[in-house]
Amino acid sequence: xxxxxxxxxxxxxxxxxxxxxxxxxxxxxxxxxxxxxxxxxxxxxxxxxxxxxxxxxxxxxxxxxxxxxxxxxxxxxxxxxxxxxxxxxxxxxxxxxxxxxxxxxxxxxxxxxxxxxxxxxxxxxxxxxxxxxxxxxxxxxxxxxxxxxxxxxxxxxxxxxxxxxxxxxxxxxxxxxxxxxxxxxxxxxxxxxxxxxxxxxxxxxxxxxxxxxxxxxxxxxxxxxxxxxxxxxxxxxxxxxxxxxxxxxxxxxxxxxxxxxxxxxxxxxxxxxxxxxxxxxxxxxxxxxxxxxxxxxxxxxxxxxxxxxxxxxxxxxxxxxxxxxxxxxxxxxxxxxxxxxxxxxxxxxxxxxxxxxxxxxxxxxxxxxxxxxxxxxxxxxxxxxxxxxxxxxxxxxxxxxxxxxxxxxxxxxxxxxxxxxxxxxxxxxxxxxxxxxxxxxxxxxxxxx
Amino acid sequence: xxxxxxxxxxxxxxxxxxxxxxxxxxxxxxxxxxxxxxxxxxxxxxxxxxxxxxxxxxxxxxxxxxxxxxxxxxxxxxxxxxxxxxxxxxxxxxxxxxxxxxxxxxxxxxxxxxxxxxxxxxxxxxxxxxxxxxxxxxxxxxxxxxxxxxxxxxxxxxxxxxxxxxxxxxxxxxxxxxxxxxxxxxxxxxx
Numbered sequence: 065x066x067x068x069x070x071x072x073x074x075x076x077x078x079x080x081x082x083x084x085x086x087x088x089x090x091x092x093x094x095x096x097x098x099x100x101x102x103x104x105x106x107x108x109x110x111x112x113x114x115x116x117x118x119x120x121x122x123x124x125x126x127x128x129x130x131x132x133x134x135x136x137x138x139x140x141x142x143x144x145x146x147x148x149x150x151x152x153x154x155x156x157x158x159x160x161x162x163x164x165x166x167x168x169x170x171x172x173x174x175x176x177x178x179x180x181x182x183x184x185x186x187x188x189x190x191x192x193x194x195x196x197x198x199x200x201x202x203x204x205x206x207x208x209x210x211x212x213x214x215x216x217x218x219x220x221x222x223x224x225x226x227x228x229x230x231x232x233x234x235x236x237x238x239x240x241x242x243x244x245x246x247x248x249x250x251x252x253x254x255x256x257x258x259x260x261x262x263x264x265x266x267x268x269x270x271x272x273x274x275x276x277x278x279x280x281x282x283x284x285x286x287x288x289x290x291x292x293x294x295x296x297x298x299x300x301x302x303x304x305x306x307x308x309x310x311x312x313x314x315x316x317x318x319x320x321x322x323x324x325x326x327x328x329x330x331x332x333x334x335x336x337x338x339x340x341x342x343x344x345x346x347x348x349x350x351x352x353x354x355x356x357x358x359x360x361x362x363x364x365x366x367x368x369x370x371x372x373x374x375x376x377x378x379x380x381x382x383x384x385x386x387x388x389x390x391x392x393x394x395x396x397x398x399x400x401x402x403x404x405x406x407x408x409x410x411x412x413x414x415x416x417x418x419x420x421x422x423x424x425x426x427x428x429x430x431x432x433x434x435x436x437x438x439x440x441x442x443x444x445x446x447x448x449x450x451x452x453x454x455x456x457x458x459x460x461x462x463x464x465x466x467x468x469x470x471x472x473x474x475x476x477x478x479x480x481x482x483x484x485x486x487x488x489x490x491x492x493x494x495x496x497x498x499x500x501x502x503x504x505x506x507x508x509x510x511x512x513x
Numbered sequence: 514x515x516x517x518x519x520x521x522x523x524x525x526x527x528x529x530x531x532x533x534x535x536x537x538x539x540x541x542x543x544x545x546x547x548x549x550x551x552x553x554x555x556x557x558x559x560x561x562x563x564x565x566x567x568x569x570x571x572x573x574x575x576x577x578x579x580x581x582x583x584x585x586x587x588x589x590x591x592x593x594x595x596x597x598x599x600x601x602x603x604x605x606x607x608x609x610x611x612x613x614x615x616x617x618x619x620x621x622x623x624x625x626x627x628x629x630x631x632x633x634x635x636x637x638x639x640x641x642x643x644x645x646x647x648x649x650x651x652x653x654x655x656x657x658x659x660x661x662x663x664x665x666x667x668x669x670x671x672x673x674x675x676x677x678x679x680x681x682x683x684x685x686x687x688x689x690x691x692x693x694x695x696x697x698x699x700x701x702x703x704x
Contacts, residue, residue, distance in 0.1 A: 083581055084608050090618045091674060092663040170610045174676030232668075257666045257673075260689050304669050304685075344669060344683065 072096045074104045075119040101125030120147045135162040185230045212395045215385035229255035237350040239379030242429030245350035253306040261305025269311030287336025302345035313353030320368040382424040396435035414449040440482040473508040485512040528559035530595045536566035538601040545645045546652035577605040580615035587622035598624035614651045616658040623655035647681045660699045
């Protein structure tokens with residue numbers, strides 16, 4: 065979609081100038097008008113413009129001369145040259161002189177819109193890059209939507225998000241577990257024209273094939289045992305918005321075929337349904353798996369891969385962006401401190417060193433969990449090395465792994481201790497209601513000291 | 514839908530929008546456009562007797578009509594309701610090869626053409642039902658411009674720009690929440 069731009073229309077023909085300007089205003093752009101090169105340069109001194117639409121043939125200073133002067137005095141202003149049929153050579157000269165593009169009069173409306181979208185994207189990327197470079201140079205903690213990071217690797221990701229958000233292309237996000245693939249997908253959605261629509265996420269790896277089919281496509285009443293009433297699927301729910309398929313590498317070939325059919329035909333049936341339904345969604349997929357390898361092994365369909373991988377974006381693991389570790393840790397400390405109502409503690413030097421030297425197999429999610437615990441168990445205003453669970457407990461060889469229920473009990477015990485056994489506060493932090501927490505306390509045999 | 518007299522007998526209040534057919538244009542299309550303006554924008558709409566085709570707006574070299582010149586005719590009458598011209602012939606602007614519709618943003622008039630709305634995929638023709646649906650979408654889009662609404666970036670919103678008929682088919686028959694809110698505000702100002 066085109067970003068609103070500040071456009072200067074330069075044309076000596078009044079009717080042409082006015083009608084182009086009126087059309088651009090209707091499209092949401094801010095528009096200035098000039099009947100010649102001199103007036104245009106004067107206006108550029110008074111106001112900032114993103115784009116100049118310049119007629120090539122004008123009395124006095126012609127379009128090419130104006131283009132050269134604009135590029136000297138206002139290099140950030142994009143220039144599109146307007147030319148008539150038969151003067152294509154002049155358009156080529158204009159491109160050589162630095163024009164971003166050219167338009168042949170009269171313009172095809174679709175072409176004009178696509179060109180404005182392209183200019184909008186170019187301008188946004190220029191601004192974003194400028195801002196990110198500035199932040200990096202100032203050593204500030206950089207952030208983008210809910211993503212934190214100022215490393216070159218993350219700046220590249222932010223730039224790619226900006227670029228792809230402006231399109232409707234399906235996106236494949238690749239990255240190790242815990243790198244923040246869903247946050248990237250949300251950032252793309254939030255910055256896209258679909259941000260008013262829903263963001264519907266589903267983890268394909270956590271479902272059986274039949275459950276995933278029902279979750280995605282919905283079902284009619286009586287479609288299978290237990291289907292006591294009709295239910296909309298995620299495809300329907302994503303209408304007008306974005307559908308995010310997490311762990312897409314885990315879905316069966318049968319489901320790949322079914323989804324491929326939806327992407328190709330734009331219609332689908334609910335499980336047990338007979339009426340085709342349509343849904344207008346943008347597809348974003350994510351995986352931690354090597355899909356080309358799965359294709360080679362015959363476990364993933366190549367045609368489906370090509371459909372979902374129009375634009376590929378790789379989220380780097382935390383170990384490849386170590387400069388982001390401390391800003392991320394401080395970010396999580398601030399977030400969890402707000403939740404617990406305590407002032408945010410600081411990391412002491414040993415804790416910092418430990419965080420920086422750790423391998424982070426669980427990536428940002430692991431860092432988040434460690435900082436959540438550290439905020440709870442710390443004493444005073446410092447987080448110390450011994451409060452970082454991964455280092456304290458370490459990969460002790462030979463120690464028996466804990467069972468899931470034991471980990472849950474231990475976590476509940478720590479949260480309760482940190483909050484002096486205040487059930488309401490502890491339940492809020494654990495994200496469960498008081499009754500559930502009371503039941504778990506009773507079941508685990510926990511007692512207040 | 515009925516004739517002008519039928520429509521005016523149901524509309525008790527003076528019309529806020531007049532749909533003005535030019536020459537021999539489908540009366541069904543005019544009524545469908547009017548009905549949708551009335552239903553979705555909640556404006557009193559009247560389809561008036563056809564005006565003659567605006568010969569002075571014909572751009573002979575292009576075989577099309579200049580939408581800008583037609584807008585001036587439609588907006589000329591002081592104190593008249595907002596007007597939506599309905600052409601069967603193709604429209605253009607001096608700088609655009611064609612337009613499906615054109616309007617004065619926050620002004621008095623808009624004009625639209627049915628000429629391209631029957632275009633189907635691969636050079637074929639689409640169904641009459643789809644043509645009428647497209648006409649209703651163009652009419653709503655253009656009158657919303659006249660009320661003061663600019664283009665919208667939200668997918669599926671009726672105020673999203675569509676260069677051609679295929680783009681219209683991707684729009685819903687309605688406005689996004691932001692445009693809907695803005696329309697409500699603009700209509701209060703109009704009242």
